[in-house]
Amino acid sequence: MSQDRSYPPPPPALPFPVTDNHTHIEPFQHFPAAPLDLDAHVAAAQAVGVNRIVQCGCDLAAARWTANVAVKQPGVVGAVAIHPNDAARLTARAEGGPSGRPNGIGGLAEVIAEIAELARSTERIRAIGETGLDYFRTGPAGRPAQRAAFREHIALAKELDLALQIHDRDAHGDVMATLMADGAPERTVFHCFSGDREMAATAAARGWYCSFAGTVTFRSAEELRLAVGELPPELVLVETDAPYLTPDPFRGRPNAPYMVPLTMAVLAERMGLDLERACRQIQDNTNRVYGDW
Secondary structure: OOOOOOOOOOOOOOOOOEEEEEEOOOOOOOOOOOOOOHHHHHHHHHHOOEEEEEEEEOOHHHHHHHHHHHHHOOOEEEEEOOOHHHHHHHHHHHOOOOOOOOOOOOOHHHHHHHHHHHHHHOOOEEEEEEEEEEOOOOOHHHHHHHHHHHHHHHHHHHHHOOEEEEEEEOOHHHHHHHHHHHOOOOOEEEOOOOOOHHHHHHHHHOOOEEEEOHHHHOOOOHHHHHHHOOOOHHHEEEOOOOOOOOOOOOOOOOOOHHHHHHHHHHHHHHHOOOHHHHHHHHHHHHHHHHOOO
């Protein structure tokens, strides 16, 4: 893995525009040390055919920033939520336990209430997310808080008729069970899909979208690439999850929306489509999930 921490060179431009449907480009991200500003991100992305961005603010500060820039920047819409790991931290702080990093005021209920206000504040917020379950970083003690927050976010997405962006790390079974028990929103997206072929087939049977990040390009990710083939093309989306998960051959360097073309090339191959047709299909899918802008 490269130790270079500079931004990679831009890849060749796509033959048809697509949308990065999940990224984190708020300027206070800790990696890389000198992030691009919003206008630079948008310009670099548009230069390679990534014409739109869904910016995801998944703590309170990032959600506030997201709602603000989505109104001001025509190429950007927003998703807002409390990340499952932060849901556990907020609950622990409210109960007098370890606080983790600062993330707004109050406990989980108060913070989710502000997320709901932000989601209602402008039609430029198009999704609730990322929310879900993360059993990699949060141990058993924090899981009840994650499940409670996940269910609150599911309910909010349905109430506001917004898409739901799901974070699922080492929790596939419980994420699926929660969606089935509570009823998934009409437009449900597994962001940075990390499941296998069986999980992809289950998602496809229920009409849930699977969004693929740079991980699908990694040499070790053949099972993930096989999962793409389990999905009808109309349920596939593309994302960066920047500033992390930079596609090969630049893994380990900072990611940004302009890197989508490298992931699109792999998706097109595994979808059995030429690159232009794959781009058109994925852009149509994005419009169905988030609307046009």
